[in-house]
Amino acid sequence: MRILDWYILKRYLVTFLFTLLILIPIAVAIDVSEKVDKFLAHSDLTAMQIIDQHYKNFIIYYANTFMPLALFIAVILFTSKLSNNTEIVAMTNAKISFTRFLYPYMIGATLVTIFALAMNHFVVPNSSKERKEFEKQYLTRKKYTDHLVQNFSLQLNDSTYIYLKSYNFKSSNGTYFTIENYKGIELVQKLTADNIRWNENDQKFRLTRYKLRKLYKEKDSIFTGVNLDTTFAFTPKDFLFKSALAQEMPSDELSEFIEISRKRGVKNLNAYLVELHKRTSLPISSYILTIIAVALAFKKKRGGIGVNLATGIAVMFVYVFFMKVAEVLGGVAGANSFIYVWIPNIVFGGLALYLYLNARK
Structure with a gap:
């Protein structure tokens, strides 16, 4: 130069x-x-x-x-x-x-x-x-609705859907939880619970008063119980609507979130x-x-x-x-x-x- x-x-x-x-x-x-x-x-x-x-x-x-x-x-x-x-x-x-x-x-x-x-x-x-x-x-000003999501539904993949009546991020507790598994257009398994609670330490969910129904060609099987500790392919973070939080995610995290959301069938x-x-x-x-x-x-x-x-x-x-x-x-x-x-x-x-x-x- x-x-x-x-x-x-x-x-x-x-x-x-x-x-x-x-x-x-x-x-x-x-x-x-x-x-x-x-x-x-x-x-x-x-x-x-x-x-x-x-x-x-x-x-x-x-x-x-x-x-x-x-x-x-x-x-x-x-x-x-x-x-x-x-x-x-x-x-x-x-x-x-x-x-x-x-x-x-x-x-x-x-x-x-x-x-x-x-x-x-x-x-x-x-x-x-x-x-x-x-x-x-x-x-x-802190609002009650800031940590509450209601009537939430999500497609995890081509065959799995979840639904929540409500979920409180402050108490890590949700109500009326449902997860459904499909084979094509046929329902093969449905798990419901009156309450669902996230345990941060164990990284597990606890279902209370749950019912698991498995559908077969000739009969159905139903299992019920009071408590069930289990893991799913999602965490409470997936219940958040993140468009407002997009500015807070580094590009690698944002790209990963977009890709996961696309696989889960999120339309827009x-x-x-x-x-x-x-x-x-x-x-x-x-x-x-x-x-x-x-x-x-x-x-x-x-x-x-x-x-x-x-x-x-x-x-x-x-x-x-x-x-x-x-x-x-x-x-x-x-x-x-x-x-x-x-x-x-x-x-x-x-x-x-x-x-x-x-x-x-």
């Missing part, structure tokens, strides 16, 4: 970090003003707990969220400054093409993309889990698929946003940095709006979640290509 490449790359990364460090304190200040009363309402809550369990994870989450915006604004700011200082004119006179000029930008975008991919797939989900546990314990997994695909599509947008920002700020304009910044923020607003709409549409049953999540990148990738070709002229 030439000295000029190092110069641009350094400005790229420094301005990006500087912009990100401006946005984060603003978000923290707003959050503190909204939640300070709730913090003070808990006398046992220390400042260290708030910082370690909430704001550490808050900063990780919002730094990742603001990353595309910070990157876009940063590239426009320092590229516009290069243009206003006629540094780009000097580069052009030195026969440096627009494509060659983009070289250090693409290196910077690659570094940001790799970092963002690692954050999205592994760091942010674990951080979000800890942050939401803190919020649930100290910042939100788009809410999970949108979250999984978004973790890759958003970091890749670093390349697209960088090209758009450079192309917008490459040429010196009347009005200086202000005009470029206003144009850039407008483009970024449209991109974010388009991305959120695509996520909602991608979560609808029957939609191709992969296509919808990547549509904003495809459309703005086309815009980036147009601006790139125009800037080369």
Whole structure:
């Protein structure tokens, strides 16, 4: 790399970090003003707990969220400054093409993309889990329904179905449990119990007042009892509706959950698929946003940095709006979640290509 490449790359990364460090304190200040009363309402809550369990994870989450915006604004700011200082004119006179000029930008975008991919797939989900546990314990009102599921049914595989009238996660106790096994369309076994209780230590269920019915061609067999300790191919975690918890699962766990749910016959997994695909599509947008920002700020304009910044923020607003709409549409049953999540990148990738070709002229 030439000295000029190092110069641009350094400005790229420094301005990006500087912009990100401006946005984060603003978000923290707003959050503190909204939640300070709730913090003070808990006398046992220390400042260290708030910082370690909430704001550490808050900063990780919002730094990742603001990353595309910070990157876009940063590239426009320092590229516009290069243009206003006629540094780009000097580069052009030195026969440096627009494509060659983009070289250090693409290196910077690659570094940001790799970092963002690692954050999205592994760091942010674990951080979000800890942050939401803190919020649930100290910042939100606890409702009885938060730990209760009612009228729950699940297809474990092609031949096994379960049903629960209710299950309380706090007491690990459920009522009116049924599990049915089929061979084709014929019922071959049915186990019912008035109560089902999960034992965390033994990793077993205890059925109370149970009845096991086995169906044969010529006769049925029925077994009854008071208590039965047994294991099944599921745990209480499978009773949770996890679309709201998808953000808290690392990508390997989320992919495994999607695969298991698909085998169990869950019809609409788009809410999970949108979250999984978004973790890759958003970091890749670093390349697209960088090209758009450079192309917008490459040429010196009347009005200086202000005009470029206003144009850039407008483009970024449209991109974010388009991305959120695509996520909602991608979560609808029957939609191709992969296509919808990547549509904003495809459309703005086309815009980036147009601006790139125009800037080369």
